Structure formats: C-alpha cells, structure tokens
Amino acid sequence: MFNYVIRRLLIALPVLLGVTVINFIIMRMAPGNPVDMLVNPKLPAAAIEAKRLELGLNDPAYMQYLNWLRNLVLHGDLGYSMISYAPVTELIGSRMGPTLLLMGAALVLGLAIAIPLGVLSASRQYSKLDYTAVTGSFLGISIPNFFLGLALIYLFSLQLNWLPSSGMRELGGGGGFLDVLLHLILPVIVLTANVAGRNIRYVRSSMLEILDQDYLRTARAKGLREFLVVNRHAMRNALIPIVTVLGMEIPILFGGAVVIEQIFSWPGIGQLTLSSIMNRDYSTIMGLNLAAAVIVIAANLLTDIAYALVDPRIKNSYRGAAQS
C-alpha cells in the first residue's frame, strides 16, 4: 500500500509539470497581456517598455517559464501578481480557506442528505418517499446554481431580511462564529442542493443493484431483520462506488464554487480566478492552475486510497501488484 502511494505520488509530478506547461502555452496564446491592462495605451513607448521590463515580460517566453519553475522548485515561490504585486502564494492561501469551508460544508451536508435518502428510497422503491426523493434529486441537479442563488437572495435577504446576501462576515468587526454561519447558509444551501441531487441518484441506483444480490436473499432467509439487511449488509457494499463519485465531486465543486462565490461575493478563490484571467495576470493564473491541479490529483489519490480501505479485495490487488 505504502509503495503504491509513493508510486502514485511520483507519477503525479510529471503530470503537474505537464499541466503547468500546457497552461503556460495556452495562457500566452490568448490575446492581450497584463501591460495593456495596467497602463494606458496613450503612455509614451518608453513608459510601456519600462513596465514590460519591470514585469519581466521582455525575456523569451521559455525563459519566463523556466524562471517561474526554478523559483517554484527551489524556493516554493510562485512569484508576484503582475497586477497587485502581492505574492501569489499569499493571494491563493488567504482565499483557499473560505473556498474549502464552503465546499467542505456543502459536501458534508450534501452527503448527509444524499446517503440516507438514497438508501431509503432504494429500499422502498416505488413508494411515495422514493418518488419524492427522486424528484427532489432531479430538481437539485437541474436548477442552475446561479438561479437558485438569486432566488434565495431575493427571498431571504430582500423580502424576509433574515440573512445577509453577500460576503463571509460583516465588514468592520464581525467574523464571529455566528456571523460566519449566517453568511454561510445561503451559498451552502445552493451547493448542497446540487451535491445532494447528484448523489441521491448514485446511492439509490448502487443500492438497488446490491439489493437484488443473492447474499442478501440468504441474509433474509436466515431470518435477519430487514433493517440490518439494508444497513449492515447492503449499504456497506453499495457505498463503495460512492467513494469514487466523491473523488469526482471535489473538482466539480471547485468549478461550481466559482459561480456561487461570485453571486454571494464569497471571499474565496473564485473571483481571484476570474479577475486574474480577465487581467491576464500571468503569475496568478499559473499559481491558481497549479493549486487546482494539485487538489484534483490529491482528491484522486485519496479516493483510490479510501477505495482500498473500504474494499479489501482492492488492497489485496495492490499488494499483489507491488510484489510482482
């Protein structure tokens, strides 16, 4: 298992390198550059040149990439934003917390709803509860995030005036637990509806498949209560594919958070991503891209490890592979 993890980590390195190279090339192929965005074109040519020089944009493109890579590998330094001159690691670091909080809360709540509902609706297939859960799940998937977000703002912020419509805390003070919680409610509802919607269907269908299996008939035949049949024997196996889905859920949430963070002015990385792309802030784009790639690869790796933990057959196959 340990060898397997090490091997996976070693494979991840060239993948990350490839991601940064591709990102760098695509980014440089896009029209426009940070200098156009920073300085008025009416400036004298010498002034524009001074800015290019200062930002290091006059070096050949491959040198700029190699410099970036060298600083990253040797100093763990992602450079400075070309727009605000803030260190990129700091820019990303300070915004990652709020994004993880939002995503984590949505993931936990979404699964807390999806798993019990999926199991229940599978074990009572074609009941009223089943139909309700499936309909609810379709609603959760098909209502666009931005629409649900705006509808919630309209209802809870404008009409009822119960909840704030934007930000993570009151500006100027604020920031207490309750303050953050109140700001968290609306965006989390939107993302949770999405996560739950997607996963109710996965859990339900995975559970339905298992419930037909012979070993459950055996369990019932030996007189086991239905509750134990479902929750002990069936669910354990039904949740294995869910672990895979969970790994895919994280990149999806990351993307969805960009939209939600913009609607709710949530101080996460979503807006930073958008504005750095709009401003052609090369160094910030590279940093964000690397961070996203690391998260996706880490999520995949964790999924595979978790997979091995819940399913002993897989662990054995790893062991076999390592020994061969």
Added chain:
Amino acid sequence: MTAKTAFRAGLSMLLAASLTILAACSGNNANNAANPGSSQPAVDGKKTINVGVTYAPSGINPLNPVGLVSTYVAGLMFPPLVELDSDLQYKPMLADSIETADNKTFTVKLNPSAKWTDGTPVTADDVIFTLNLMANAKVASSYAYMFGIIEGLDDSGYLPEGKTSIDGVKKVDDHTLTMTTKSPTTLAIFEDTIGRYTMTLPQAALKDIAPEDMNKSDFMQKPSVTSGPFKIVNIDADHYVEMEANKDYFRGAPKIDQLNFKVLQGTAISAQLQSGEIDMNIPSAGVIPIADYEKIKGLKNVTTVEGPPIATQFMYINEQVVPDAKQRQAISYAMNREQIVNKLLKGAGEAVDGYFTSYSPYVDTSLKPAAYDPEKAKSLLKESGWDSGKTLTLSVLSGDSTLEQASNIIAENLKAAGVNVKIQMTDLATLLDKLVQMDYDLGILTVSLTPINPLPDITYFLQEGNPSGYKNDEVDKLLSALAAELDEAKIKDEYAQLQQIIAQDVPMPSIYATKALGAVNNRVTGATPKDFGMFINVNEWDVQ
C-alpha cells in the same frame, strides 16, 4: 462496531471537522453578536459606511494605483496635493495652495498641520521623496508620464540614467516646495497632473526599500504609516477593503469609525442598497445597470443623484479597412443615436458625436451629433464606391449589457444603410490588444475623458500611432498649438477648430455617453455619490 455506528461516527467526525474549519476561518472575535439581515450595519455600535463598487481595488499602491477604485482607496490613505471637485474646481487636500506667477515655477504650500499616523509631520521632503520615486524607471509607475512636464525629467516622466533627484523640484522650507516646468503650463494642467497624482508617501518608512523592490514591498500591499482620513485595516482586492478612521486627520477627524468598500456585481447593487448591506455607490466605479435605475429611484430608504454624462462609447474605425472619410461619415449618419438614448438608456445619457460631452468646458455647442439619416448614409457609401459585399467585424466589449444591446441596434442600423456587420464580443484585454495592434475593423470601447485636461487622450486618438491609422497635418498643428497654449479662450477656440475638422474626417465617432446613477442611503449625511470629489469631505460624513 456495526456498519451503522461506523457510519454515524464517520459522519459526526466529518461534521466536527467542518465546524473546526468554520471556527478557524471565522478568526478574531467570537463574542460578536452577529447581525441577521444586516439592515443595521453598525457592528459594536461603530458608525460604519459601506460603499459598493464594481471594479476591484487591484493595486492600492499610490505610485501605481490600478484603476479607479484603487485610486480612491490610495487617496484616502495618502491625500493628493489637490483634488478635482464636481464643479471642476480644484480643492486643497495635502497642499493648502498651489500658485504660479509665470506659469513655469509653481509654489506648493503644504498644510502645516498634516501629520503621519506615527505622529511626525508631513514635510516637503516627503513630497520630494515621492516625486523621486515616481520618476524612477525601476518603479515603472503607470502615472509617471503625468510628471513629464517637470524640468529634469524625460517625456515619460523618468529621471535620466544616473540621476536620483529632479532638477526642477526645490525645497523652500519644511512645508513649501517649488516645481519648475519645462515649458509654460496652465495652473489647471499642473493641478490635473502633478496636483492630483502626487500622493505623498512617508520617507521615513520607505527610505530603506530599494526602488525596484518598492511595488512588491509589504508597505505597498497594506500601508502602515498614512496621513489621510482613513487607514487600511484589511484588503481582499476581489471582495472588500476595510478602512478605519484616522482620528488625527489634519482636515478634521472623520465622524464615522469605519469606511468599507465592497466589490460587487453591478446587478447586486440594487439588492444590497435595498437590504442596507451597502449604503452608497460611486457612480462610475460602482456602475448600476441602466435596467435597475427605475427600481433604485423607487427605493424609499435611498436618495439618488443623476451624474453628468462622462463615460462615452467610441466607435473605433480602422482606416486600413474604411479608408474614405465619406464612408466613415456614412457610418456616423447610419447610427440611430437618439433611439439608443431614448429607448435603451431611457434618457439617462446623451447622444454624442465627438470627443466631448456636454459636461466638458471645451464642447463646441454649434456642432450637433450627426443626425440619423440612413438615406444620406446610403448615398455617401455609393459615392465612395463602397463594396456592399464586404463584411466588417464589430468588436464590442462584453459584460456591459446596455452596450451589448446598443451594439445590436448599431449593427442593424449599419446593415440597413448597406454596411454588413458581424458582432464579436470580446473581453477587455483582447479588445485592447486588437485596437493597439490595429487588428480590427470596427470596435466599440468605453472611454472617459478627463474634463479638465483632455489633451493627452485626444493626442493619443489623433496623432501618429493612433489606433485608427488617422493622419491629418492640420490636426497635428492644432494639437501642438494646444499643448503650448496658456490662454483659456484660445484653448477653447482651438478645441472648437479641432472639433470642426473631426466632424468632417470622422476618425472615431462617439455614440452615446451615459449618466451614471449615484445612490445613497438616507441614514448617511454629508455624502453625495459623484464621480469627481466624492471623498473630499469624507471626514464630514456621518450616519444617523
């Protein structure tokens, strides 16, 4: 452990973990009672005003502010020498007065009571230190060119290699300095450039930082020693700026405790004004979509102010593609400006057809925007031998829904007159790149000309190297004459002559200028949302 209890334990662990993250992120003081609905933005009984803006304060470094909101934030920490007010007069800020007897030597007297937040006085040495930094090519300030009029600097505003001080700047005493310009300059232009863009920095705090490290220094990310009415507490450029009052501000302690800027989508402004989450906007930097004007004017808790027409949509025409002045005139005649202003803007703007709106002191009122006349456009195109099979690409800035709709009207107008047009929406970086490289046919971009000193912009639009490929010797002569002219009446006359030529040559017709709406919550007193001089009296703002 049964599967069920294992599941339960796992779930509660996950929940606990997420709550720990929640607590960790929520940071400083947990004893704060939160504020559902936020209709009372006062936290801890503090007097707070929240200002909604639609542009991010991306770089608040006063040597290199990026965009409008950054300039406002930088100015609140480091007041400029003078500031332009909405009546287009300059009001003293850090400088008590700027005077000149010969239009070459300008004497700047600083406010003697101005102090840094560390208690030391703001002196002429600080101003000179700041000017030297602005003039250092290693700092690469985007505004250095404004200072190119000073003796001892090149036209880009930089010091020659090897020099560290500016010949034309002399200290007289601790609170007085003189600046000499290369050629005679009007006081208005001096104030509009050096007066507005010198945001004095503390020499004591910065003298040990090398100029090439200045932009990246911690100080420029979050200045620790300031002199203006508000100090910075926290900044997240994409979302907010939190500022607190400087009780020792030399023009009087602010009456409010906290001033925050919230970065929002334009469409969110009306909702947050209504809920009280923001108290006001900055008209041209917190742009309200025109579709929301009526709704905001109807809000009971808000007073609205209609601003002057400033932000103007210009039609860039590439003369390599449309070489004949008659063809460009035809484009101008084909556009139904009145329809756009009356139907689309619902009157919140004006039809324009040149560089100046009615707000400018230099507008030639004898010239009217080209009237909508598709027949005339057709006959002009016919005369010029326009190839009606040709299709032009109209590149339009995306993101402004009013402009997007206006572009559709214009494209239809042009088609009706016989010019085939295909609209291409692009983001700002792409559009600017196309214009600068002259890799476009037609383009629409919003430009706001400075009302007092429009010459740098107009020179850029008309002189060699302009984005249209336009060339007219007579225009070049007028531009040189304007650059040297000191007599206001003659300046006006020369701008009038320029406008007459432009009306014939039509290098880049404008279409419409919007009147940005300002809105302010009635609980705020003393503050008026306006594009120029909004924060001059910020220390007198209060909340009820």
